[in-house]
Amino acid sequence: MSVLVFVEGLNGEIKKSSLEAASYGSQVAQTLGTSATAVAMGDISQNALAKLGEQGISKVLYDADEKLEKFVAEAYVKVIAKAAEQENAKVLVFAHSNIGAAVGSRLAVRLNGSLATNVTTLPKTDGAFTVTRSVFSGKAFAEVELTSDVKIIAVQKNNFEVSQNAGTTATVENLSADVTDADLTTAPKETVMQETGGGVLLQEAAIVVSGGRGLKGPENWHLIEDLARELGAATACSKPVADMDWRPHHEHVGQTGITVSPNLYIAIGISGAIQHLAGVNSSKVIVVINKDAEAPFFKAADYGIVGDAFEVVPKLIEAAKALDK
C-alpha cells in the first residue's frame, strides 16, 4: 500500500500546486506508515522529477510517451490508474486545479473511490478517514468522511507549505500505460498560453494584486503591474474591468471568474461586491485600497488604506522597491 501523488508540469518544471500536493501526500504517507510515490507525464525534466525527493517523494513513475505532452483527460486517467494499481495505492492526492480535479473525478469512478476536492487539512485517520474542505465559495468549511477503501484528495492551492528536504532525491522509474489513439480523441488541436506578467500564474500565485473600476481606465494599469512586479505577484481584476476590455477575461476574479486563494490579495479600486468576494474569500490576508471609507471591501479586509489609488499606489511601489528580497 502506498500514497500516490499526481504531479503536473509546466515548461519542464513541476507546478507549485503540485509541489504542495506532493508535500501533502508524503505527510499522509508518514501518518499511515507508508511511502509516497508520484506519477507524472508530459513536459517535465528528469531533474525536476528527481527533486521531488525534497517534498518527501521516494519514487516517481514517469510515462515518457510524447502523446502525453498535452493534457488529455482519458489518457492521463489511464496512466494514473495503472500507477495506482502497480503501487496498490489507497490514497491518491491531486492539486485542485482544472486538470487535477478533472482527472481525480474520473479516477474516483474508475477506482471505485471516495473523492474530496478543495481540501484544506490533512486527513484525520483515527477511526473514520475525514478531511476538511472549503465550501460555499470559501464562506464555510465542511468535514467529510471518505467511506470507500480508496480515497482521492484534491488539495486547495496555496494552502500547504512546500516542504524542503534539500538534497534528497527520488528515484525515477519508467511507466508505460500503452496509450493508444483511442485514448486521445480529445487531444487539444491547439494550446494557447497567456502572457503571465512576470511569469506568475494567477491561480497559483502567493500574492495577487487586483484592480477595479476605480482605476478609471486601462492606461492606468501600470500601477497594478508595477506593484505586482515588485512583489512577485500575479495581476487580476474585477468583472466590469474585464467586461469593458480593460483587461483580459482570464484575469477576472470572482463568482463568475477565477477563484484564488493567495497568502496576500491586494484590492485596489474595487468596491468589494459579494460576487467579487466569492472569488477571494480564501485569501489569507486581504489588503484594500479604496478612496471610499464606506466601501464594503473594508469589512473583509485585514489591512486597508482609505485614499486615492493614484497617490497611494506609487508610494507602495517605492516602498516595495526598497524591500530587500
Place this chain on the structure above:
Amino acid sequence: MKILVCISNVPDTTAKINFTSDNTAFDKNGVQFVINPWDEYALTRAIELKEAKGGSVTVLNVGEADTEPNIRKALAIGADDAIRVNAHPKDAFFVAQQIAAVAKENSYDIILMGRESIDYNGFQVHNMVGEILGIPSITPAFKLDLIDDATARLEREIEGGKEVVEVKLPFVASAQQPMSEPRIPNMRGIMTARTKPLKVVEPSGAEAKSAYVSFSKPEKKGGVKLVDADNAAELITLLRNEAKVL
C-alpha cells in the same frame, strides 16, 4: 440535437451561510435558492444551439420537491421539458449516478453542466458522469460551437491558458463565462413554462461514497487595520513584519 442540461439548486450568492444548531446541515431558513450561476451559462448556450440547429433542451435536477421553482425558471428561460430525480443529493457521486442513469435511458447528444456548484464547490459531477458513461468530459469550457452534426469545437480553460478541443458527440462539458449571456425569463416564457412537462422519477439505487460530518465557519477577522494614506509605505512594513506575507 438532444441536449441535457443539469442544474443544481443553490443558495443565492448574497445569502448568509449558516448551519443548523448542531452544525450538521446547511440552514435553509430564510435563504432564497437560485439556479447555480454557472449552470445558467450551460442552459443559455444549449438554448442558443437549439435555436440555431433545432432539437430539444431537457433540464435535469437531482433534488427534492423544493427545487421545482428553479426547474420551472429554467423552462421559462427556454428549456423544453424537465426531469427531477426525487432525491436529496447526498454527494457528487450519488448525483452523477442519477444523471448517468437518465442519460442512458434517453441518449443525449450533449450533456451540459456548470463549472461547479457554488454551494459545495465540488467540480466533480461532470467528470464523473463522463467516466460512468464512457464519454469525454471537457471541463471547464468557455466556448462551445458545433462544427457539424457529429462534431463540436470547445475551448477549455487550463491554468495559465486555454486549449481548443474538437470532440465527437456525445460528450459532457461544463460551462463558465463567457460561454453565453444568461437570459432572464420573459412573460411569455413564464406562462408557457407552467404547461411544459416536468417528469419526476425516483432515484436508481446508488450509494454515496462520502458523508458530510459537520460544518464550520472561518474565524471572524479581527477587523481592518487602517494605515494612513500619507504614510502608505508603512503598509508594506506591516505586511512584511506583522502579517509576514512579503
